[in-house]
Amino acid sequence: RTHRIAVIPGDGIGQEVMPEALRTLHAAADRFGFALDLLEIPWASCDWYQAHGEMMPADWKAQLQGVDAILFGAVGWPATVPDHISLWGSLLKFRREFDQYINLRPARLFDGVPCPLANRRPGDIDMLIVRENTEGEYTKLGGIMFEGTEREIVIQESVFSRVGSERVLRYAFEQAMRRPRRHLTVATKSNGIAISMPWWDALADRIGAEYPQVTVDKQHIDILSARFVLQPQRFDVVVATNLFGDILSDLGPACTGTIGLAPSANLNPERRFPSLFEPVHGSAPDIFGRNIANPIAMVWSAALMLDVLGERAAHDAIVGAIEAVLRDGPRTPDLGGAASTTALGEAIAAAL
Amino acid sequence: RTHRIAVIPGDGIGQEVMPEALRTLHAAADRFGFALDLLEIPWASCDWYQAHGEMMPADWKAQLQGVDAILFGAVGWPATVPDHISLWGSLLKFRREFDQYINLRPARLFDGVPCPLANRRPGDIDMLIVRENTEGEYTKLGGIMFEGTEREIVIQESVFSRVGSERVLRYAFEQAMRRPRRHLTVATKSNGIAISMPWWDALADRIGAEYPQVTVDKQHIDILSARFVLQPQRFDVVVATNLFGDILSDLGPACTGTIGLAPSANLNPERRFPSLFEPVHGSAPDIFGRNIANPIAMVWSAALMLDVLGERAAHDAIVGAIEAVLRDGPRTPDLGGAASTTALGEAIAAAL
């Protein structure tokens, strides 16, 4: 079995953590008997933008023809390129044009990771955030009127399609069905956002009727965020629109102390297009260049990729190696140690 | 001095906590030598809606003519009236039609209140959230096309005016100037929400240039939410749009364990219209009728009202009484005790 993977390190610490993911992938390939065909991509980075005036070449889709998945580091270097340009020109473009409509983000409490919440132990928190990833609040639709005057007014439009909302809700119900608790939290804000969110609520009710075994809890995003902190054990699967999912998938990992460890999968479940796997952390300009970034989120993202490519055993082994390293060290500075990015990557590969 | 106050208990525990706020107000009036002229309002409740088919009478503004402030309990009873109807017909109407464009929400760690975050002590967290309160993401603009079909599509519009954004940003800078740390966090999401948020960022930069003594930190709402949990000591004043302010002002109090204690002030700073003071907690149908709701958020909201009405000494005395009761008890069940709503209210009034 050969997996053809596009490798896009991107900006900042994306360039430092990617080699450790590749180190792990090679070790897993040796142990589990598959082959890797890696396509190294220099674009989708702010350096590339500086040189070419755009984030990706015009033929980017052609260049990615035939890849099974994309492994992505991080993008963004606000000192030289504004975030909305670098992101819309790369990551958000992949999500949309490859119809990666599911963004899956787990948050778990691990042994060895200090928890910022009082009195929580490993096992207490284990949630899966299912985020809509292609539409909703992230748009460039709208505009500015009376620009530059006192009367200036800005319209920003959100767009929700039935197809787009239905498929993410249904996917979340399916995930809930596969987990022992069969519990789904639906994030909303229908008491304030008066057109789209009552519609979203009604759609969730309609799809929920097809899954009578799943208990559903609809919560407004304000109190839901509060409960991530106050009652995190309450959550199993959480489904949310693009913006709310973005917030909850940083907040959930924060509550487990693992924001630097969180992986994500941007999935096109039907496999009409390649899926993309990336750490939730960004390019972290503040720590770039010192070889101290924690590579676990990147390595874990690579493991999620293998799982989707059918290499379940390799995925489980990598997650096991991550758990062992989190428990026994070495540790990078974010977890209180002094080990380098490279040392952590080597330890994970060795544990494999 | 006589203060004319409209008293609106509203729904659920609003009706249980309001009498305790009035008890405190009367005690403060006695001690500090002002008079109260209370106008008790039966509408702006779901019961009233059931009887009259609308949340407030047509002449609601006339009825409130001449009041100095509105003391508000809670509104919402989703079992009989959908939230978007009850809220848009009352609370959100007050905020808009009385141009209460600032929503002020403090979050502090108190002695005697268990903190859900590990290793934080009183004094570590002391932030003030300044939320835009009249426009932004909360609108009824937009619509549904191809309704009921597979092609169904929903547009939800957000509206930001230069006037509306400028005044809340400026208010937040002024608040930051009055506090020792002079630090302001600006919540944004300009990397994803591509029209309104880059515009909001630029406006914040422009106004920030008028306040060189204030250090400004712009953060995307996803990582900002995470940092409320991971580094709460980092925050002083936080300014946000309507939706982001809604989220942060539940999350901030949650991080201090005080979500049931959090007060808020909906201000029309120019006093062209009455301001409205309300607890952040809602009507809490699940605990209504048992006289166990914690009245502190309501009492504290009444204290904020007195402050705005020029009764600074009374405000300080009430906050002192709240601090004493939080430290020494009695405690309602939410704080691990068995005291009733009434008992807590009596203790606060006695401490006064």
Ligand SMILES: CC(C)[C@H](C(=O)O)[C@@H](O)C(=O)O
């Ligand atoms: C009830 C709801 C409409 C309201 C809001 O979102 O503003 C509430 O959550 C608040 O924060 O005051």
Ligand SMILES: CC(C)[C@H](C(=O)O)[C@@H](O)C(=O)O
């Ligand atoms: C960088 C940004 C556009 C992106 C998002 O908001 O989706 C990131 O925060 C994420 O969660 O993947």
